[in-house]
Amino acid sequence: MMSNVRVRFAPSPTGPLHIGGVRTALYNYLFAKKHDGVFILRIEDTDQTRYVANAEKYITDALDWCRIPFDEGPGKNEKFGPYRQSERKELYKEYANALIKKGKAYYAFDTSEELNTHRKQHEEAGKTFIYNWHNREKGRLVNSLILSEQATKKRVENGDNYVIRFKTPQDETLILKDEIRGSITIDTNTLDDKVLFKSDGMPTYHLANIVDDYLMKISHVIRGEEWLPSMPLHVLLYNAFGWDAPKFAHLPLILKPIGKGKLSKRDGDKLGFPVFPLAYTNEETGGVSLGYKESGYFSDAFINMLSLLGWNPGTEQELFSIEELITTFDLSRVSKSGAKFSLDKTNWFNQQYLQKKTDAELALLFSVILKNKKIKSSESYVEKVVSLIKERAVFVKDFWSLSSYFFKTPEDYDEKASKKQWKEGTSALMNELIIVLASIDDFSSKTIEETVKSWISSKEIGFGKIMQPLRLAIVGEMKGPHLFDVIDMIGKDEAVLRIKKIIKTLS
Numbered sequence: 001m002m003s004n005v006r007v008r009f010a011p012s013p014t015g016p017l018h019i020g021g022v023r024t025a026l027y028n029y030l031f032a033k034k035h036d037g038v039f040i041l042r043i044e045d046t047d048q049t050r051y052v053a054n055a056e057k058y059i060t061d062a063l064d065w066c067r068i069p070f071d072e073g074p075g076k077n078e079k080f081g082p083y084r085q086s087e088r089k090e091l092y093k094e095y096a097n098a099l100i101k102k103g104k105a106y107y108a109f110d111t112s113e114e115l116n117t118h119r120k121q122h123e124e125a126g127k128t129f130i131y132n133w134h135n136r137e138k139g140r141l142v143n144s145l146i147l148s149e150q151a152t153k154k155r156v157e158n159g160d161n162y163v164i165r166f167k168t169p170q171d172e173t174l175i176l177k178d179e180i181r182g183s184i185t186i187d188t189n190t191l192d193d194k195v196l197f198k199s200d201g202m203p204t205y206h207l208a209n210i211v212d213d214y215l216m217k218i219s220h221v222i223r224g225e226e227w228l229p230s231m232p233l234h235v236l237l238y239n240a241f242g243w244d245a246p247k248f249a250h251l252p253l254i255l256k257p258i259g260k261g262k263l264s265k266r267d268g269d270k271l272g273f274p275v276f277p278l279a280y281t282n283e284e285t286g287g288v289s290l291g292y293k294e295s296g297y298f299s300d301a302f303i304n305m306l307s308l309l310g311w312n313p314g315t316e317q318e319l320f321s322i323e324e325l326i327t328t329f330d331l332s333r334v335s336k337s338g339a340k341f342s343l344d345k346t347n348w349f350n351q352q353y354l355q356k357k358t359d360a361e362l363a364l365l366f367s368v369i370l371k372n373k374k375i376k377s378s379e380s381y382v383e384k385v386v387s388l389i390k391e392r393a394v395f396v397k398d399f400w401s402l403s404s405y406f407f408k409t410p411e412d413y414d415e416k417a418s419k420k421q422w423k424e425g426t427s428a429l430m431n432e433l434i435i436v437l438a439s440i441d442d443f444s445s446k447t448i449e450e451t452v453k454s455w456i457s458s459k460e461i462g463f464g465k466i467m468q469p470l471r472l473a474i475v476g477e478m479k480g481p482h483l484f485d486v487i488d489m490i491g492k493d494e495a496v497l498r499i500k501k502i503i504k505t506l507s
Contacts, residue, residue: 004037004217004219005031005032005035005036005037005038005219005220006032006037006038006040006216006217006218006219006220007028007031007032007037007038007039007040007218007219007220007221007222008028008039008040008041008042008213008216008218008221009021009024009025009028009029009039009040009041009042009070010041010042010043010044010209010212010223011025011043011044011059012043012044012045012047012050013043013045013051013052013055013056013059014047014050014051014052014055015052015055015280015282016055016058016276016278016280016289017058017059017062017276017277018263018265018275018276019254019263019274019275019276019277019292019306020224020253020254020262020263021224022062022066022277022306023251023254023306023307023309023310024222024223024224024251025063025066025068026066026068026303026306026307027222027251027311027329027331027334028222029068030307030325030326030329031220031222031329031331032071033326034326034327034329037219038071038072039068039069039070039071039072040070040071040072040073040080040083040216040218041059041060041063041070041072041073041074041083042073042083042084042085042212042216043056043059043073043074043083043084043085044085044205044208044209045084045085045086046085046086046089046202046203046204046205046208047205048086048202052283053283054283056074056084058278058280060073060074061278062276062277062278065277065278065293065299066277066299066302066303067299067300067303067322068303068322072216080215080216080217085203085208085212088208088212089201089202089203091211091215092197092202092203092207092208092211093197093201093203095207095211095241096164096196096197096203096207098241099164099166099196099240099241100144100164102240103167104166104167104240105164105165105166105167105196105240106136106143106144106145106164106165106167107143107144107152107155107156107162107163107164107165108131108141108142108143108144108162108163108164108165108193108195109142109143109147109155109160109161109162110141110142110143111161114142115129115131118135118140118141130192131165131192131193132168132189132191132192132193133168133170133189136165136167136193143165145167159199160199161199162198162199163195163196163197163198163199164195164196164197164198165193165194165195165196166193166194166196166206166233166236166237166240167193168188168191168192168193168194168233168236169188169236170188170189171188171189172187172188173185173186173187173188174186174187174188174232174235174236176231176232176235176248177247177248178228178231178248178249178250179220179247179248179249179331179332180249180250180251180252180331180334180335180336181228181250181336184231186232188232188236191232191233191236194206194233206230206233206234206237207237209234210234210237210238210241213246214238214241214243218246219246219247220246220247220248220249221234221246221247221248221249222249222251222331223249223250223251224250224251224253225250225251225252225253226253227250228250231248231250234248249331249334251310251334252310252334252335252336252337252338252339253338253339254309254310254338254339254341255338255339255340255341256340256341257271257340257341257342257343258340259338259340262338263275263341265289268289268290269289271343273290273295273343273346274289274290274291274292274295274297275289275290276289276290276291276292277291277292277293277302278291278292278293278294279291279293279294295395296350296395296396296397297346297350297395298350298353298354300321300322300353301349301350301352301353301354302346302349302350303322303325304318304319304320304325304349304353305345305346305349307320307325307329309339309341310334310335310338310339311329311333311334311335312333312335313328313333314333318349319349319352319353319356347394350394350395351393351394354390354393354394354395354396355390355391359383359384359386359387359390360383362386362390362396362399363379363382363383363385363386365396366382366385366386366396366399366400367379367382369396369397369399369400370382370400370407373400375407375408377407381406381489384489385399385403385406385407385489386399386403388403388481388482388485388486388489389402389403389480389481402479402480405474405475405476405480405486405490406486406489406490409494409497409498409501410474410475410476410477410498411476412476413472413476413477413502413505413506414472414476414477414478417468417472417477417478418472418506421468421469421472421478422469422472422502422506426465426469426506427503427506427507429461429465429466429469430469430470430473430499430502430503431503432455433452433455433466433470433499434496434499434500436451436452436455437451437452437487437492437495437496437499438492438496439451440492443488443491443492444488445482445484445485445487445488446484448484448487448488449484452466452484467483469502470483470499471483472502473498473499473501473502474486474487474490474495474498474499
């Protein structure tokens, strides 16, 4: 087992947490717990222009619902806190200055307009403008590499707008190791001098990320593949500071159901499925986005589904408890290629977890729905209903449409079935059936079935002539579990009442 494993999930509070982010958190959590390590939540809120007030609470609520709690984070075991980057900004300035003193970074005073002019000039010449060794010391760009120390100091003290850029090494070959993708070779001449710090006192993601990972003793950086292009810079920054870099692992994308492109909120809206763990209300527009929780998914089913989007256990097993995932998870079995999202498969997982729950657990959940419909029924009755209909359900919310006839007389009858099943002579047969049912003393499913079938046989008619209209009378449609179980459940009086009602309605 690895020692001192410390991993972090570091989302930006700019909106709801996408399921891709949840999967990143999950993989970090599984890896940490497998190696008896620490799972950290860090809020990367350096971009204040995109900050959303309720986003941090959404993130923590989502992790709680998914049952992947963090060990350290805002308000919890703040051993290396604070865990919000906006509360650490003085720290970053110190490290940016340290890089300047070491000759690994420099002040740049170019305005946005000046940089745009350079870009346009390069485009007109069929080239791409890159701020790096090609041009940083040739006099066209304004930075501390060409200005005197005194001139640079004067500009900074006068409050001129500036950025601090990383001085990317020239003519070096960088060999990177990714735990999922293997060895990656980079020519540093192709890299630009990224901005690390701005004169407004806020660092960019790159500097804050590296400094925090170092100070929080992060051993493994497990993140989405969208950060793979940043890996060379991050490794170079570790080298520049003289620090040992953590191990990196970049996770594959979660793809659209069609398999091309990253799964987005627009895909969910278009096809009617959630891409967020919890429902999210946009406070600016008032728009509400679907959440897995509110859509009726069990959190353990959701997590099980998500765990297999990009990771393969190497066996045929598909259903895993969180404890089994912790034991089995291994970064070596995470795929390099994207994983296609499937709504059918997601629903299958929820159905499997629903079937695994006890009738008592499901009855308790169903009782909430019944209460909202102002229907009163005993716990034992609801539990028995659940036992008869749960195999046909994907969600608990399906229970009502599958079982409403257990709780109330059908208000109407399926039109197509009525025309097909209610024929000339059916009403007379149903009236005879009422007498047969009324004569039964032991009104149990077994006795009812034996009595009715014996009566049908004595009349020498096909069973369909009785059983189909009877199901229509009792259920209102041609659906449902074993019919005599239903009749047993609703009782003799209610069964007779329903037969009389359909006779009156369809005759």
